[in-house]
Amino acid sequence: MRSIWKGAITFGLVNVPVKVYSATEDHDIALHQVHDKDGGRIRYQRRCEVCGEVVEFDHIDKAFDDGDRTVVLTDDDLKSLPQERSREIDVLEFVPSDQLDPIMFDRSYFLEPDGSSAKAYVLLRRTLEETDRTAIVHFSLRQKTRLGALRVRGKVLMLQSLLWDDEVREADFPALQKGIRITDKELDLSANLVDSLADDFQPRDFSDDYQRELQQLIDAKLKDGDALDTEATFGEKPHGDEGADGEGAGGEVIDLMAALRASVDKSRGGRSKPAEKPAAAAKKSAAAAKKRTATKKKAG
Secondary structure, three states: OOOOEEEEEEEOOEEEEEEEEEOOOOOOOOOOOEOOOOOOEOOOOOEOOOOOOEOOHHHOOEEEEOOOOEEEEOHHHHHOOHHHHOOEEEEEEEEEHHHOOHHHEEEEEEEEEOOOOOHHHHHHHHHHHHHOEEEEEEEEOOOOEEEEEEEEEOOEEEEEEEOOHHHOOOOOOHHHHOOOOOOHHHHHHHHHHHHHOOOOOOHHHOOOHHHHHHHHHHHHHHHOOOOOOHHHHOOOOOOOOOOOOOOOOOOOOOOHHHHHHHHHHHHHOOOOOOOOOHHHHHHHHHHHHHHHHHHHHHHO
């Protein structure tokens, strides 16, 4: 696997450097479109409606259209947004795990400890396990500010992006507003049917039959010689438009116990004073540790 993002989990004054990996992948067989007459590939071109030119991906900007006016947003405009520059997974609160509605879950990511020591990572993982809590976090990825759930899966911390509250639709169906009578006999029969199909869920017991049969169909056509020379289906090859996600520097490793004590003290002291930024606190703690080391060497 290749990491797609690099940053740090921050809670209180604790900083946990991590690398982020996509936790899932698509197993569907990739198909493309061809002309039924000669098998030539069908390509979609990014053509400008003003000048008629085919535009390379490097020269495409994003824009917002309100119906009458269009606002063009360049890459520099988007990078200037403070949240896009952030490389922190900021813990907002720790909530009971059973309070999260599964409908809010979006994409899943594995977090790998980054740096020479994984102690802070393991400490956070163990704490979430033993308290049965999930961390609600705030982070930015691919030009979007996201809400997320940080939880434990085996020995790994998993980050799951969450839908925002206004992205979850209300199910308001008129048919469900009517009074519908269910008899005890109907309920008993339905419960018996459920019991007859009751089992423990084992994901490996299920497979994607459509994709399996599609692969068998492709293999049969290849075996029978019912295929074209791939080179013959290409015209002029288009310019590639794939881009790689950049990776930023991970967070600084700080004195873990000192950060934990300071975070607890600050939490108990209330919010009367403005909170010190994690990055500044990390630098201050690192400087203090360096000073202590120098003093010990001098004394020795």
